[in-house]
Amino acid sequence: MQQLQHRVEQCFLLSEQYFKQPFARPEIVLSQRLSKVAGSANLSQWRLRFNAHFYAQDCEDFLRHTVPHEVAHLICHALYGRVKPHGKEWQSIMLKVFNCPPHTTHRYSLSEMPMKSFTYQCACQQHQLGIRRHNKVLQGAQYCCKQCRQRLIFQHNS
CATH class of the missing domain: 3.30.2010.10 (Metalloproteases ("zincins"), catalytic domain)
Known part of the structure; x- marks a missing residue:
């Protein structure tokens, strides 16, 4: 620190x-x-x-x-x-x-981060949504699959 x-x-x-x-x-x-x-x-x-x-x-x-x-x-x-x-x-x-390149995103690895995910289902496959999108669904947002264009339905926590 x-x-x-x-x-x-x-x-x-x-x-x-x-x-x-x-x-x-x-x-x-x-x-x-x-x-x-x-x-x-x-x-x-x-x-x-x-x-x-x-x-x-x-x-x-x-x-x-x-x-x-x-x-x-x-x-x-x-x-x-x-x-x-x-x-x-x-x-x-x-x-x-600061003599720094003005990058807007970082390049740190996300692979080691234990992220909680939530399983959603459409007509053709399962999708894993993160906590932020899951919380938006709980507030009324809807997400659709890019392949079959069906609404994603919550299944369970991963």
Whole structure:
């Protein structure tokens, strides 16, 4: 956690030097919750959440790319307000301030993550849906098979 906090601080110092203005420091959370995202920036609560699983998977890459990615979201919001999450303002911060390629997705392996899945059936096959889509079904969303175009029906937890 100390390395993570140090890297966040470095990113904020680079931002302050580049934009010649101070920025409030965010709350930093190292989340143990299983998720496919490497990190997230909560703009309204000024919080950075990082995925502990991906951090442990490749600490060096995480500190070099993921941390600046999320800090750039906060800096972008502080400077420009509500803009596209990975728009030209964010991309500019990634390139000019952090000297990082503005990639919008991570390349960490999802294969080692024990994800809960839910089995659904259509007319032609079974489908595995993740927790997010399953919860949307519980709220009324419907998903259809791309092959037979039939609605997916919940069968059981996997």
